[in-house]
Amino acid sequence: MPLIYFEVYCANCGEGLCKLTTVDERSGIKLVIKPCPECLKDAEIDGFDKGFFKGCEVTREQAEE
Numbered sequence: 001m002p003l004i005y006f007e008v009y010c011a012n013c014g015e016g017l018c019k020l021t022t023v024d025e026r027s028g029i030k031l032v033i034k035p036c037p038e039c040l041k042d043a044e045i046d047g048f049d050k051g052f053f054k055g056c057e058v059t060r061e062q063a064e065e
């Protein structure tokens with residue numbers, strides 16, 4: 001197997017993901033790349049905000065009834 005050097009970056013924020021990438025050569029080449037922690041954090045915050053505002057809406061609708 002020839003040596004191949006490559007780098008992995010997040011397409012969204014550009015964070016280097018080499019430390020989060022595992023190469024498995026047992027059956028062909030398989031790359032396992034963990035999600036970008038920065039974008040995951042942002043997505044969690046977005047999800048929290050959406051859920052929070054949704055919850056506020058439901059509470060307000062119930063209060064109006």
Ligand SMILES: [Zn+2]
Pocket residue numbers: 010011012013014015036037038039040
């Ligand atoms: Zn990212």
